[in-house]
Amino acid sequence: xxxxxxxxxxxxxxxxxxxxxxxxxxxxxxxxxxxxxxxxxxxxxxxxxxxxxxxxxxxxxxxxxxxxxxxxxxxxxxxxxxxxxxxxxxxxxxxxxxxxxxxxxxxxxxx
Amino acid sequence: xxxxxxxxxxxxxxxxxxxxxxxxxxxxxxxxxxxxxxxxxxxxxxxxxxxxxxxxxxxxxxxxxxxxxxxxxxxxxxxxxxxxxxxxxxxxxxxxxxxxxxxxxxxxxxxxxxxxxxx
Numbered sequence: 001x002x003x004x005x006x007x008x009x010x011x012x013x014x015x016x017x018x019x020x021x022x023x024x025x026x027x028x029x030x031x032x033x034x035x036x037x038x039x040x041x042x043x044x045x046x047x048x049x050x051x052x053x054x055x056x057x058x059x060x061x062x063x064x065x066x067x068x069x070x071x072x073x074x075x076x077x078x079x080x081x082x083x084x085x086x087x088x089x090x091x092x093x094x095x096x097x098x099x100x101x102x103x104x105x106x107x108x109x110x111x
Numbered sequence: 112x113x114x115x116x117x118x119x120x121x122x123x124x125x126x127x128x129x130x131x132x133x134x135x136x137x138x139x140x141x142x143x144x145x146x147x148x149x150x151x152x153x154x155x156x157x158x159x160x161x162x163x164x165x166x167x168x169x170x171x172x173x174x175x176x177x178x179x180x181x182x183x184x185x186x187x188x189x190x191x192x193x194x195x196x197x198x199x200x201x202x203x204x205x206x207x208x209x210x211x212x213x214x215x216x217x218x219x220x221x222x223x224x225x226x227x228x229x230x
Contacts, residue, residue: 054216
C-alpha cells in the first residue's frame with residue numbers, strides 16, 4: 001500500500017495568518033493521464049470529512065479561495081492563505097491512485 | 112442535494128455481527144461507487160472496501176477479507192456493510208462515502224456510525 005505521511009501533526013495559527021500542511025506519498029501519485037490522485041479533506045469537530053481539494057490542486061465546489069493545493073508526484077501541500085476561526089479541525093490527505101490510503105491528519109487550532 | 116444518512120450507533124459483544132446502512136438521496140444511487148472507511152479512536156482512517164451499487168460488484172481490503180460483506184437495496188437507495196466476528200479492535204466510527212470518479216475523490220460522506228465492541 002502507498003504510505004501517506006503528513007506534517008506537521010498539529011498547527012496553531014493566529015487568525016489572518018497563513019498555514020501550510022505537507023503530505024508525502026511513498027510512491028508517485030501521478031497517473032498516466034497526467035492527473036495526481038491526491039485529495040485534501042477537512043474534518044471539523046463532530047462532523048464528517050468534507051472535500052476541499054481534488055486531483056492535487058482543484059478546489060471543490062463551495063470551498064473558499066483561501067484554500068489551495070499544489071504538489072509534484074510525491075510531495076503535496078495544502079495552503080490556507082489567511083486562516084479563519086471556521087477552519088479549525090483535522091486536515092488529512094487521501095490518495096486514490098491505488099487502494100485508498102490516508103494521511104495521519106493535521107490538527108489545526110486557532111491561537 | 113446529496114445526502115448519505117447512516118444508521119445509528121451500535122454496541123456489540125465480541126464475536127457478534129453488525130450491519131450498518133447508508134441511505135443515499137439527491138442523486139442516482141446506482142451511478143456512483145460507495146466506499147466504506149473506518150476511524151478508530153485517536154487514529155486516522157482505514158479503508159474497508161467499496162461497492163458498485165449498479166451491479167453489486169465489491170472489493171474488500173485484505174484486512175477485512177472474509178469478515179465483511181457489502182450489499183445494497185437499489186429500491187431503497189441503500190448500501191449496507193455487514194461485519195462479522197467482531198473484536199475490540201473493530202471499535203471505530205464507520206463512514207460510507209460516495210466516490211466521484213471524475214474527480215477521483217470522496218465528495219460526500221455519511222455522518223458516521225459509532226460501533227463499540229465489548230468483550
